[in-house]
Amino acid sequence: MSASAASRPEGSLEEQILSGLDDEQRQVATSLAGPLCVLAGAGTGKTRAITHRIAYGVHSGVYQPQRVLAVTFTARAAAEMRTRLRDLGVGGVQARTFHAAALRQLQFFWPQAVGGPLPGLLDHKASVIAEAARRLRLTTDRAAIRDLAAEIEWAKVSMLTPESYVRRAAGRAAPAGYDQTTVARLYQAYEDVKTDRNIIDFEDVLLITVGILQEDAKVAAAVRDQYRHFVVDEYQDVSPLQQRMLDLWLGDRNELCVVGDASQTIYSFTGATSRHLLEFTKRFPGADVVKLVRDYRSSPQVVQLANSLLAARTRQSSRGGDSWPTPLELIAQRPAGPEPTFTECADDEAEAAQVATRIRGLIDDGVAAAQIAVLFRTNGQSQAYEQALASAGIGYQLRGGERFFQRREVRDAILQLRASSRAAGTEPVPQLVRDVLANLGYTREAPQAGGAVRERWESLAALVGLAEELDAVRGSAAGGVFTMPEFVAELDERAAAQHAPTVQGVTLASLHSAKGLEWDAVFLVGLSEGLMPISFADTDEAVDEERRLLYVGITRARQHLGLSWSLARTPGGRANRKPSRFLDGLRPASSSSVRSVSGQRPARRKQAAPAVCRVCGTLLGSGAERKVGRCHNCPPTYEESTFEALREWRKDTASNASMPAFVIFTDATLVAIAEARPQSLPELSKLAGVGPAKLERYGEDVLRILAAN
Structure with a gap:
């Protein structure tokens, strides 16, 4: 801790900001002068550490909030950072993505640096690329346009022109089957179409801003006078273009704090590189380096699996020229949880069905649907899980689908x-x-x-x-x-940043889109060769990135983790798939807990008798009815005062834990408790919605309330 921190009175606001941080997080928060490099493993509280660092710097008078710029990579992450800073009393700090920060500067300085109105901003490249292809008389379809757009984005963030692209792209996979010369011609035609339409794309925002900062000394001086301290989150994901912009913002100063984890570099295909993070101390000799390795997110069992996945690759690093950096070894801080499960299934349909069955069990045990995720390598894998969850009557949300704030009911709600x-x-x-x-x-x-x-x-x-x-x-x-x-x-700010609140429903998402998120239960599916690693990962570097992608998936789980794969694509199909090479040495010798290795399906479980209302005997249809054992037409049998006492306790407990009330117990579970009035923990455990974790955490409180009412 710095001398100024040690001299603060214990009850001061600054000390309150530092309270609750572990030793390493506190070291980050009190190291207010740059350069500072924070190597932060998954779940180690990096956002907490850097937001408290900013807040401590502002409240101690070292920073002026308007002169601090915190940069991250997604609008959602930036919005979350702004929320945390506001809650810490430093709402004046700017927290933006690279693009948002550059666009704001470009809009401000364009009139004096260039003159005239700023060109229009292109939301999607597809129409312009299609026009460029037509000018060159190239045949394209939707998939080809998507691949070409991604290649042009890579070229631009790598600061390549159409002329320099061919040389640098040598050895890269040919997008949409076109050779590099053809792609370069299309790249130039794309730029020509934009010029004709007087529009710029998102990469141009950074490129033009970089150009203005390089060419106009007055603009550069104004920006450097405005921002004195910089914080960059997810620094392993910076591209050469973003790094160039950061260099121009800094000038000859070193008031920079970067945070990242090379083991979570999963966007190399977009131009991201962990080189800047790994070489930070070479560029800034004498920079402070703090490692955050205490994992507060995941159970020891999940953490051990994640560490083992990276350690298996590390043991291969003896080969010459290997660039695999030594990973951070996480240390679990949470209580023990269930062991991760490894499940081999006969086919994709069977795999989706067993995942849906397990999810139903978790929900019945009290895990909120919003705290469960199914993660896959490609978006095309989602359909089987959509169908399986729908058949099981389980709600889900597809991440990357319709945006929350664009839904009609949400727009109407905000208006009202x-x-x-x-x-x-x-x-x-x-x-x-x-x-x-x-x-x-x-x-x-x-x-x-x-x-x-x-x-x-x-x-x-x-x-x-x-x-x-x-x-x-x-x-x-x-x-x-x-x-x-x-x-x-x-709500208005979140809508602008697309920072959606939690929707009750199982999340279906690709591994890439799950970065930065976490759930109580995670199912990693389709872990077979050809999908993990993906078939087109044909170099050592590409396979290493696939391993990091699986690592990211594992570390999204707090407690429950299921890993599964199938032997065939369709029922009755040829069982020619093999489990992912990444699972070698991680899964037990016999890992076929649901489907046999031969692909034969085990006998079906004996189905439980239909649930009926204990009052009138009719079949119970909804989960809420089954929880209380009574249909909605029959009157409740609980004392209103008991139910209200339970609700008041739930409200207070949720407030103290800063979580939604329904995460403690749903209303249906509270009704079941009030009606059953269990007298002991074993009796309470028999009620639907009261799983082992909730029994241990809240059981004694519930029994005390029942005894008092």
Whole structure:
């Protein structure tokens, strides 16, 4: 800790900011002068460390908030960082993506550096690439245009012109089957079309801003005067173009803090490189280096598997010229959890079915659907899991599908919330939000219907959950005042950044899109050769990146982790697949817990008798009905005061833990508890929705409330 930190009184605001940080995080937070390199493993609290560093620097008077620029790689991550900084009392700090920061500077300096109006910004390259192909009389389809767009983006972030592309692209896979000379011609035609239309793309935003900063000394001086301290998150993902911009922002100064993990470099195909992170101390001799290795996210079992995956590759590093950097070895801080499971299935359909079955079991044990994810290598694998979850009556959300804030019900909700905020009373914000959204169909209990009705309800429930979460952090529970106008402003900011709240439903996502996220339970599926590693990973470097991608997938899990693969693509198909080479040495010798290695399916489980209402004897249809053992037509048999006492306890517990109330127990589970009135932990454990983890965490509190009521 710095001398200034040691001299602060223990109860000061600065000391409060440092409280709760471990020794290494505190070292990051109190190292206010650059250069600083933070090597942060997955789940080690890197965002917490750097946001507290910024807050400590501002509150101690070392930083001026308007002169700090924090840069990250996704709009969602930037929005999350702004939220955390605001909660720490330093809302004036700029937290942006590289593109957002460059665009803001370009819009401001364009008139004086170039003159005239700024060209229009191109959202998608497809139409322009299609036009460029037509000019060259090239035949393209949607897949070819996608591949060509990705290649042009790589070339531009690598700062290659159409003329220099051919030489540098030698050895790269031919996009859409075109040779490098043809791609270079298309690249030039693409640039010509943009010029004719007076538009620029996202890469141009960085390129033009870099050009202005290089050529105009006054502009460069103005930017360097505005920003004195820089923080770059996910530094292993910077491209040469982004690094060039960062260099120009810095000038000859070294007030820079970078945070990254070379083992999570998974975007090399976009031009990202961990070289800048790994060579940071060469560029800045004497730079402080802090390693964050205490994993607060995952159970020891998950952490051990992640470490073993990287260690298996590290043992191969004796070969000459190997560039595999020594990975950080994570140290688990959470209590022990279940062992990861390895499941071999007969075919893709069987694999999806067993995953859906296991997910149903987790949900019945009290794991929220929003805390479960199915991750795969390619988006084309999602269909089987969509069908399996739908057949099992389990809601899901496809990450990368329709954006949350573009949904009609969400847009309508924000309009009504904005209107109501002008005349909001003194009621807590969550209750006001519930009242407003009730007009749009929100109810405390989820509807029994599925499809569009359920999806609409889940969108509205996500807004209510966000209101509860923010009120717990900023409202009366935190000793502050959280108002309806502030909630609407938060929604507007999140909509601009596409920072969606948590939607109740299992997440289906590609491994790449899962970066930066985490869930209680993760299923890594399709782990067979050809998919993991992917078939076109035909170099040592590409295979290494696939290993890192699987590492990222493993470290998304907090407690439950399932890894699976199938022997055939279709039922009855030829069983010619093999499990991923990355699983060698990780999976038990006999790892076929659901399907035999021969591909023969085991006998089906004996199905349980249909659940019926304990009052009238009718079949129970919904999960909520099965939890309480009573249909919705029969009257409840609990004391209202008992149910309200349980709800009040849940609200307080959720506020103290800064989590939505339904994560503790759903309303249906509270009803089941109030009606059954269990007298012991074994009796409580028999109720649906009360799994072992929740029993251990909340069981004694629940029994105490029941005894008092």
